Amino acid sequence: MVATSSYLILGALIFAIGATGVLVRRNALIIFMCIEMMLNSVNLTLIALARQWGNLEGQIFVFMIMAVAAAEVAVGLAILIANVRHQQSINIDEINLLKW
């Protein structure tokens, strides 16, 4: 049986890679994908700890996170498309207005 810390370290690595992507990249779509990746690394951590304590609650929580992530993707992509309609750009350096 693979130790729980192996999964936790893998989760930490993916989370850090995703966070670095959010900080480094300028393309809003790629930042979006990096956020999805971070959510998934947290899911992995929760499932690993669910096995660690022999308790299903962690898995239930992951199910909720998946639903929230799906909602977030739908709304986030709609915002991106609305912004492209308005500005013809998805470079986050140019998305700097709250009103117009």
Place this chain on the structure above:
Amino acid sequence: MSVSLNPVHFDLFFLLVAAVCLAAALGVVMSRQPVHSALFLLTNFATLAVLYITLEAQFLAAAQVIVYAGGIVILILFVIMLIGGDTNDFTAAQRIWSRIVGVALGVILLLAISYSALLRMTPPPDDAAALLQGGTPKAVGIALFTDYVLPFELIAILLLVALIGALVLGRQPEGAGEGIPSVKVGD
């Protein structure tokens, strides 16, 4: 364990899947083309589903493939094809130090969050598979519809609200008949 592989075998399997997973994660961040990023993201999600199976979470592995690989990545790909999202952000006028600072902050974050994971933990109980009932749809479903039925219903409302919100945000404004413009390349 539901799978009776010998421990060394199983560790090798974990290492292989984890290596593919990490390589795909790096690919998402480092690809120039958003389409490549999306495909790397798909690989990342698929390997995570494999890891879920090794963690006694069969239902979530299936949900991972259906929701993330089948839903979210496809949606992202649709949007990429729709707006042609190439911002060319490797050569665009971005500050030179911003990438260095970003990577440094990422390394600090990694050190901070992996510190706790490196602590010695007791191994998971031998009957973890029995306690979790393998994370089958039956076990998860019974837990969802008994103890966690209120959060489940709230999630349903959240999804409805998000659906309506996405429709309102993505709606074509009245009188604008030219559709969605493409993003200019290399601006």
